[in-house]
Amino acid sequence: MLIAxxxxxxxxxxxxxxxxxxxxxxxxxSDVLAQVTTALRFNPESRFVNFVLDxxxxxNDPILRRIGLVAFSYAAVSLVEGIGLYLEKAWAEYxxxxxxxxxxxxxxxxxxxxxxxxxxALLIVNALVFLYLLKLxxxxxxxxxxxxxx
Numbered sequence: 001m002l003i004a005x006x007x008x009x010x011x012x013x014x015x016x017x018x019x020x021x022x023x024x025x026x027x028x029x030s031d032v033l034a035q036v037t038t039a040l041r042f043n044p045e046s047r048f049v050n051f052v053l054d055x056x057x058x059x060n061d062p063i064l065r066r067i068g069l070v071a072f073s074y075a076a077v078s079l080v081e082g083i084g085l086y087l088e089k090a091w092a093e094y095x096x097x098x099x100x101x102x103x104x105x106x107x108x109x110x111x112x113x114x115x116x117x118x119x120x121a122l123l124i125v126n127a128l129v130f131l132y133l134l135k136l137x138x139x140x141x142x143x144x145x146x147x148x149x150x
Contacts, residue, residue: 003096003129007082011075018071021064029064030057093137100130 024032033056042049081099084092107123
């Protein structure tokens with residue numbers, strides 16, 4: 001249930017990113033983000049704020065469309081995973097297992113590239129989810145084999 005809720009929440013987050021990317025079409029992303037940082041009372045002299053605004057200046061409509069497409073696609077996959085896990089469907093467990101496993105090598109690489117507590121925490125959480133799902137899937141498979149063997 002917890003993983004299903006996480007996947008649905010993740011889907012909502014990526015849908016929001018997709019909506020945000022489409023909202024920025026035909027606009028100067030740097031100007032919009034500057035207005036947001038002012039409204040949220042962020043320090044305009046902050047290195048982080050300046051970094052975000054500099055990177056936002058590089059965004060154009062084709063990039064925003066791609067960001068929106070990828071975000072909506074990932075949101076759809078996460079939503080399907082979440083609903084499937086909530087309904088306790090075996091295919092959803094396999095799908096989540098495959099997707100989680102596919103991110104682990106990248107996360108390990110990122111931890112070795114630059115060690116931060118956030119990266120280590122994400123790696124640990126995803127590794128634990130992977131191991132839990134692997135155990136769950138293998139247990140169900142053994143149960144099915146025992147039932148079919150009778």
